[in-house]
Amino acid sequence: MVMTSKTLKEIDEAREKQDLKKLEAVFFVSGRFLNMQELISLSDLNPIIINELIDKLKDKYEKQESAMEIVEKNSLWKMDVRQEYSGIINKLATGSAEFSKAEQETLAIIAFKQPIKQSVVIKIRGNKAYEHVKKFAELGLIKKKKIGHTHELNLSDDFYDYFNVADSELGQRFKEEV
DSSP: OOOOHHHHHHHHHHHHHHHHHHHHHHHHHHOSOEEHHHHHHHHOOOHHHHHHHHHHHHHHHHHTTOSEEEEEETTEEEEEEOGGGHHHHHHHHHHSSSSOHHHHHHHHHHHHHOSEEHHHHHHHHOTTHHHHHHHHHHTTSEEEEEETTEEEEEEOHHHHHHTTOOHHHHHHHHHHHO
């Protein structure tokens, strides 16, 4: 069989489509910001190809007027739902088993009152809140700073990314919900 330039072009296009699907799957399953090293290890692609594919995914979602987008922040990327659809997603997220109602209430107190001492959270929410705080810290949603015999709790940048909300919107959302 003779390889023609058309055949090589078709092979390259087929490979690019496969690579694009692979990278899209990585973004979809991860659900979080990924750095280039993570993208390389998860997709087995080189950084030059990854950068090209990220641009193609951005274009693809834009042209299709998709509810999805690729978000870039400080050389980190993730697939996310466009901001105008975040209300729908937040309704789904709060109805899921990802966080129990008690955990949601503990996190809401931390978010609303931050910075807040862990001892105050425990007084308000009871001893179960120790486990909640531990879980939130492990997920990177809050920052803990040792102060005397307790910790000072604050929301982390990951909290805002995780819930797709800006710091300035948080107070407004609490007022609307209450």
